[in-house]
Amino acid sequence: MAPSFCATPIKGTHLRIVSLDFCGIPVTGASGLVVVSKGFVQVQQEPDYEDGEEFFERTADGTPCVNQKDDPTLKRVQLTTQFCEVNAAGTAYISSARPLLAGGTTTGFAVAEGNPVNRYSLEVWQQVAGSGACDSGGQQRYIYNAWPNVGASKIGNYTVENARSTLEVASETRAASDRWLASVGASWLPGETVETDEHWLWNITTTPPPSAQCDPTTLAA
Template sequence: MATHSTCATPIKGTHMRIIELDACGVPVTGAGGQVSVTKGFVQVSMEPQYEDGTEFFERTADGTPCVNQKDDPTLKRLNLTSQFCEVNVSAAALMISARELTTGTPTTGTGFALAEGNPTRRYSLEVWQEVAGAGACDASGQQRYIYNAWPNVGATQLGSYVVENGRSTLETTSETRGATAQWVALVGASYLPAGETIDPDEHWVWNVTTTPPPTIGCDPTTL
């Protein structure tokens, strides 16, 4: 048990990073993978999906409750809904398993084409928040951040996209799986306390850190 605790008030969302994973949830390194960092998101909404526990209830012959017990619910996964006001072509194509449209040298992504079929591509999703109020900096004067990470995300579906006399928002819905040791080593370790890790059955990480977020840029990079 921790002997001290950290209190922090999360506010806003400042950075999002999307890192390509393979089918096993391992980050794709080198030229075959991509990393995108953006601030052009409106919100990320998380909804836990639980399986209700089995209920056991039986009455005796005179109607008196004889057995009255219910098992605990089971967390199966987390559903994420992300909304984007700025469309980063490379990141969007990755998230919704679309084919990126490219041109020129160096190769530049200009759009994407979405085909019928199953969404197979996977990625990790990280979001940084500010810390509000007096706790915005630690005792040594370093700025603190709230680090949210969903280390293994996929089954992403495209949500509504409206063209009208107003802004258009790209929406996606996706599901989480547990983290991999490779993701922790290559990505998450920088934002976790020294010596901490993430277990394979853990789907969401929330941590207060002084490690700053990555640099925002339209062009994708690699691990």
């Protein structure tokens, strides 16, 4: 068995959204979209399992004869993201809304009835607390979370009141594309592969997150 790192995750520093096509493959070139933000409050995941089938039978005198239950099956991961800073282009994309433009700049979005169709990958970087915050060479460690195939996104609560307004988006994962890693996560998962039945990746790394900026960028073709 290989040796192991241990780390204590704390806080969330950066979030990145990368547009995918229907098959979960990153979209490159001018048609793609990459948004990196620090303006999020939390990303909460809740795994959705199908309980295993249970087999139970008693004999004629009431004694248990068969008592067995299959293992549960992970179907998907539910993700709820809360934003305190609303990136107009990023929100328009993940919610499958129509971008509102002024002079070529996305200034807002229009949400219509219908099905959300856009897919994306979601990555979140965290700090490492305590004595494990840096490696033996003095490099800072980070926790890298990646959900390589996310969609079915629904706009959640947004309250206008005498307080800050937080935008909530609820999404679901699908199994990853094995072509996601090379374009997106290779710097934080060096030498690794992504299997086509995986929904969440968690890794300790010394590669820092990308810089946050409001203007979206693209992936190189």
